Amino acid sequence: MKKTVFLGALTVAGLAAGVAAAGTLDDVKARGKLNCGVTTGLVGFAAPDANGEWKGFDVAVCRAVAAATLGDPAAVEFVPTTGKTRFTALASGEIDMLARNTTWTFSRDVDLKFTFTGVNYYDGQGFMAPKALGVSSAKELDGATVCIQTGTTTELNLADFFRANNISYQPVPIETNAEAQQQYLAGACDVFTTDASGLAATRATFEAPGDHILLPEIVSKEPLGPLVRHGDDEWADVVRWTLNALITAEELGVTSANIGEMSAAAGGNPEINRLLGTEGNLGEMLGLSADWATKAIMASGNYGEVFEQNIGESTPIGLSRGLNAQWTNGGLLYSPPFR
Amino acid sequence: MSDKRADSVAFVRETFLAEQPAPASATGVVKWLQDNLFPTWGNGLLTIVSLYVIYALVTSTAPWMFNGIWNTESLSECREILDGASAACFSVLTERWNQLLFGFKYPPSEYWRPTVAFVLMFAALAPVLFFDLPRKLLIITALFPFTAYWLIWGGTIFTPLVALLGVFAGYLVYARFVKGSFAMGFFGGVAAAFAVWIVGGMMIPEGANDAALLEAVPSRDLGGFMLNMMLGLTCVSLSVPIGIALALGRQSSLPLIKVICVVFIEFIRGVPLITLLFVANVMLAYFFPPGSGVDLFLRVVIMITMFSAAYIAEVIRGGLAALPKGQYEAADSLGLDYPQAMRLIILPQALKISIPGIVNVAVGLFKDTTLVSVISMFDLVGMIRGPILASTEWNGIYWELFMFASVLFFIVCYGISQYSQWLERRLATDHR
Numbered sequence: 001m002k003k004t005v006f007l008g009a010l011t012v013a014g015l016a017a018g019v020a021a022a023g024t025l026d027d028v029k030a031r032g033k034l035n036c037g038v039t040t041g042l043v044g045f046a047a048p049d050a051n052g053e054w055k056g057f058d059v060a061v062c063r064a065v066a067a068a069t070l071g072d073p074a075a076v077e078f079v080p081t082t083g084k085t086r087f088t089a090l091a092s093g094e095i096d097m098l099a100r101n102t103t104w105t106f107s108r109d110v111d112l113k114f115t116f117t118g119v120n121y122y123d124g125q126g127f128m129a130p131k132a133l134g135v136s137s138a139k140e141l142d143g144a145t146v147c148i149q150t151g152t153t154t155e156l157n158l159a160d161f162f163r164a165n166n167i168s169y170q171p172v173p174i175e176t177n178a179e180a181q182q183q184y185l186a187g188a189c190d191v192f193t194t195d196a197s198g199l200a201a202t203r204a205t206f207e208a209p210g211d212h213i214l215l216p217e218i219v220s221k222e223p224l225g226p227l228v229r230h231g232d233d234e235w236a237d238v239v240r241w242t243l244n245a246l247i248t249a250e251e252l253g254v255t256s257a258n259i260g261e262m263s264a265a266a267g268g269n270p271e272i273n274r275l276l277g278t279e280g281n282l283g284e285m286l287g288l289s290a291d292w293a294t295k296a297i298m299a300s301g302n303y304g305e306v307f308e309q310n311i312g313e314s315t316p317i318g319l320s321r322g323l324n325a326q327w328t329n330g331g332l333l334y335s336p337p338f339r
Numbered sequence: 340m341s342d343k344r345a346d347s348v349a350f351v352r353e354t355f356l357a358e359q360p361a362p363a364s365a366t367g368v369v370k371w372l373q374d375n376l377f378p379t380w381g382n383g384l385l386t387i388v389s390l391y392v393i394y395a396l397v398t399s400t401a402p403w404m405f406n407g408i409w410n411t412e413s414l415s416e417c418r419e420i421l422d423g424a425s426a427a428c429f430s431v432l433t434e435r436w437n438q439l440l441f442g443f444k445y446p447p448s449e450y451w452r453p454t455v456a457f458v459l460m461f462a463a464l465a466p467v468l469f470f471d472l473p474r475k476l477l478i479i480t481a482l483f484p485f486t487a488y489w490l491i492w493g494g495t496i497f498t499p500l501v502a503l504l505g506v507f508a509g510y511l512v513y514a515r516f517v518k519g520s521f522a523m524g525f526f527g528g529v530a531a532a533f534a535v536w537i538v539g540g541m542m543i544p545e546g547a548n549d550a551a552l553l554e555a556v557p558s559r560d561l562g563g564f565m566l567n568m569m570l571g572l573t574c575v576s577l578s579v580p581i582g583i584a585l586a587l588g589r590q591s592s593l594p595l596i597k598v599i600c601v602v603f604i605e606f607i608r609g610v611p612l613i614t615l616l617f618v619a620n621v622m623l624a625y626f627f628p629p630g631s632g633v634d635l636f637l638r639v640v641i642m643i644t645m646f647s648a649a650y651i652a653e654v655i656r657g658g659l660a661a662l663p664k665g666q667y668e669a670a671d672s673l674g675l676d677y678p679q680a681m682r683l684i685i686l687p688q689a690l691k692i693s694i695p696g697i698v699n700v701a702v703g704l705f706k707d708t709t710l711v712s713v714i715s716m717f718d719l720v721g722m723i724r725g726p727i728l729a730s731t732e733w734n735g736i737y738w739e740l741f742m743f744a745s746v747l748f749f750i751v752c753y754g755i756s757q758y759s760q761w762l763e764r765r766l767a768t769d770h771r
Contacts, residue, residue, distance in 0.1 A: 040717075040721070040724070040725035040726070040729075041725035041726045041727075041728065041729025041730075042716050042729055042732055043730070043734050044731065046729075047725075047726055047729035047730050047731075048443045048444075048726045048730075049730060050434060050435065050438070050730075052443035073482070077559075079559075079715075080715045080717070080725065081715050082713060082714070082715050084617075084713075085617075085620060085621060085714060085715055088620075088621040088625075089621075092621075092625050094720050175713070176724050176725075176728075178724055178728035178729065178734070179724070181734075201734075202734075205734040205735035206412070206735065206736070219403050298677070316415075316729070316731050317731070
């Protein structure tokens with residue numbers, strides 16, 4: 001059986017490669033599983049636990065999309081990708097969507113032919129240095145050696161920042177975040193730079209976190225979000241509005257605790273009713289069932305709950321909401337209305 | 340004359356002296372120390388320095404090792420218990436033991452399957468490695484790939500059965516025609532095998548995997564040291580025959596075959612393995628339609644096999660070149676045709692010369708299997724660098740994990756190297 005598939009594959013490879021990109025939603029439904037690209041491991045954002053169960057902030061997005069499309073948050077095939085393999089995995093159709101703390105940039109959106117479907121975490125690049133180094137600002141880092149992950153936007157931002165301030169640096173290129181920590185602790189570099197969320201997570205795992213400071217400069221905008229291939233707008237809509245549903249749910253006070261009650265019958269708030277499918281036909285417009293958003297929210301809670309479970313202040317990573325608070329609380333999270 | 344001895348010599352000892360113990364400086368520990376550790380001033384100095392280095396190493400690492408903690412749930416718990424003292428936190432090994440060996444997605448209820456396959460591996464390797472064992476045992480070796488495939492991947496038993504039938508049919512055709520001509524036997528065998536595979540593949544019912552005795556495990560779920568062992572074993576055993584074919588092809592008098600072999604070998608040797616792995620992971624995904632099912636494990640096996648086959652081909656070519664021309668001529672003068680001459684005269688000698696080189700490639704290849712971690716496969720190193728170091732419990736623990744990995748690799752590589760030394764002694768027929 002395998003053999004025939006293989007031979008058949010060879011003959012139609014050229015034709016099929018171009019055609020197969022259409023109709024991702026139908027593909028996912030036919031397959032019964034969502035192929036979701038995640039990192040090979042980033043504390044708080046995506047990592048399998050001791051039982052091999054994927055957990056994390058990005059993982060929750062995958063589960064929500066799976067719940068919305070297939071009704072089952074467990075119907076996800078997590079495909080681990082590295083910084084180098086993530087875009088080809090998405091472009092070649094190996095994965096349906098990528099939720100891998102990927103920065104939304106112009107060239108990735110336009111030139112690499114992807115569609116970013118929103119922002120699930122507003123991050124920015126920062127610096128961490130040992131207290132013993134005695135610097136209080138990134139502008140004092142002239143001539144410093146800097147540990148930096150290759151193949152990421154951090155690398156480019158770093159070059160921009162140092163050039164703009166007319167100071168020099170020595171890059172120490174590094175493949176994974178775990179390696180970077182070790183190099184930094186071993187003193188291979190004076191400064192470690194990556195997204196501020198990553199720095200906080202990293203510092204939390206140190207034996208003596210107090211010996212290291214995060215420098216006040218945030219040198220870049222890093223809106224991290226899920227993305228899909230260009231050219232399949234129906235699928236992009238599904239992913240975009242699933243994320244928006246999580247954000248709106250927090251704004252409207254829909255939580256995993258009260259959603260069962262709220263979705264049972266239409267309530268007094270029409271927007272909640274539209275969101276949860278007790279009123280109107282938003283699900284049908286997306287090509288999904290009426291309770292798609294209910295299932296997505298039930299998967300692991302609304303945006304705020306997901307944040308608190310995985311990276312919030314009660315976890316070892318201890319990130320505060322900051323920019324990622326709802327717009328009503330002075331943050332940047334602002335979902336378009338469900339109407 | 341009889342009195343001459345008594346008269347002409349003043350004194351003659353007529354009894355032996357009692358045996359005396361050797362002087363203290365020429366015997367026992369003292370002599371050994373003097374000969375081996377302090378023969379000259381310079382060497383004595385080196386001894387003292389070395390002793391000091393060993394002492395410093397042991398005193399600094401032993402407490403760290405022996406005070407290690409084995410039973411906590413997370414690194415922070417370890418640190419709490421240690422309370423500032425320096426000692427290893429081996430709990431990560433006990434807590435993630437299964438993940439390190441089998442990867443994080445292999446179903447825990449099925450761990451016995453790769454374990455059985457691992458034990459069977461020794462039974463299958465024994466008759467190949469130790470040729471004094473009865474030749475009939477080779478049947479186990481021949482069945483092992485299919486059994487192991489079935490055990491590790493599970494699913495319907497028809498897949499390995501059809502594969503086995505194909506090989507069997509190929510062998511029958513080969514045995515039938517090889518007397519006429521080697522080429523006819525060879526290509527006839529290959530054609531027969533493919534015919535059986537294709538026909539048999541069509542006959543496997545759809546959905547047979549769901550009703551199978553052993554739960555099917557997709558390749559993506561394999562991981563840990565198991566993946567390293569599987570890649571290493573598969574690629575080494577595939578690349579030796581391919582390497583022999585390439586080496587012979589390179590010496591062929593047929594220009595087309597020679598050019599193909601030379602280009603293949605030189606191209607593959609000129610490209611780093613990591614590049615080939617990226618090709619396997621990234622480029623091949625573009626060539627096949629999405630979901631066509633040529634899975635990553637197979638793609639990686641093909642690439643690593645090609646890579647090591649090119650190296651082994653060059654090693655064997657060295658062995659072929661080392662044989663005196665007379666051996667080739669002797670084979671010709673006996674009236675042997677090319678396959679016979681190679682099989683009976685040339686290759687046994689050439690391969691014997693090539694053993695150290697082949698083992699060298701095999702050991703290197705086995706260690707190179709850790710490179711698959713960069714294309715997001717979770718082999719032992721991939722497990723450590725990815726999921727384990729990214730978990731909130733174990734983030735920040737390095738020495739213990741990588742030491743464990745090196746111990747595992749050392750055991751296997753040292754075993755291979757000891758075997759090759761035994762083999763060289765066993766095959767030594769020259770007069771030295």
